[in-house]
Amino acid sequence: MGRSKVIKVNLMAWIFLLPSLIFLIMFTLYPVISTLISSFYKSDLSTIEPLFVGFENYRSMMEDEVFRKAFINNIWFAIGTVPTSVLIGLLLAILVNRTFIGKSLSRVFFFYPVVIPMVAASFIWLFFYTPDYGMVNSILKLFGFGELNFLGNSDTALLSIIIMVVWKEAGFFMIFYLAALQNIPKDLLEAARIDGASKWRQFRSIVFPLLMPTTLFSAIIATTNAFKTVDQLVVMTQGGPNNASNLLLYYIYENTFRFMDYGKAATVTVIVLIIMVLIAAIQFFATDKKIHYS
Template identity: 75%
Template structure:
């Protein structure tokens, strides 16, 4: 009777999971396998039917100067946005975690950029960066600085996109840190205060270690987001000037919809997936031993 009951419970569980499993296979596993297979074929406007070329796409793509530029840009983009947005999110959470007047309004204000659609946010910042009458140049004029075309300069275009993404994502990570902070036992902080620990010692010895699971989660999500950036590039720079703000996903977007080179787009997608898997694995397995889960 015991085994029969267990089998029935397992069968019921699998039946409940079946719809999600079907969607996972259809919209995640199958596209991944199809993309991997397509990366070994030449499939563009010059070929009527896909032609198997083995690793030829990978070799040609790595020899592509535009791909190398997008690859390097994406690494710098991740280095610039991931730790910054996560740390700012942590700081905002600690700021609004206090029981003071106006903290609820401050939370809403900091979280508001998250609920704005990415395309809308990109248009807002496009207006901010407008050379003649944008907010940034208006502020520069107030301080006596000259006019700057931030999105039209190859030196500042990627940095301008980074600032916009950090503004958009910091409030998202603030919510996770806020929840983690409110779950820290107050007895620990009160006991450390009675022992004479300063605020800095409390943060370094108690708060920060207990926030490490949230930090690891935030870093993985932020890294994934850093390699999924495309909407704001379409609106703000189209990867320019001279590919200075081109990123991997925009490179894939252009290869697919502009040049109709599906083999190259599939190859670039495989590279992005492998890169994200490697980075996430390093973050997870490298930080897991230093994390306190209780």
């Protein structure tokens, strides 16, 4: 291939990539760089013009009890939602991958929560958790238990949000696992069955290793979702009571739109981005050697 032809091919490739590159710069790179720069400035209602303060925003953030509470809550929220939603998604996929009457209806039923907007789902679960006439408390009363204020109690508010998010996300991961299960070669399972392998041995030695790419993808997506939760908090708890359900993205939302402290909001945003990148990198490199791509 001549030099001119190589240049022409490369030029055409860049021309085709240019629209995507422009959008990447406009909506990803520029906001990230702008947020990073803003985190070094004090920009709130007490300052007419943004004032450069260096790492002061980071220092004050580490001393903020509300930030520490939101950070710890977010860790527990991720621990509660990520493995649970991924595991339930896997179990649902195994269930609906079988042949039985009503299989298609079951798939729709399990996936339906995914298509419900988060705000609408939050209002549904807000009704479930209502102390006086909510469905959960009605069931508890039916069995002789006392009434509970799930969202108004510091001990149960975060757990209540976790349950709702798992219900919302499990069907999403079910779809990915279902597609992965249907791509597993049937002859491998048939050979294992002929060799006398039990169903559990087939799953442990053949199915699950081949599902590792899907598991890694699902874990990264679930972790990312865990650190960008805000809609349900706005509707259900506003981070309360006493910041018991406050999470990092809601903390950013409050500082941006309620307190107008843009410098602090940018600082927390940078921290959240770093956390998400580190977690994704750890998940990827820790499981890369255990993944079978073919």
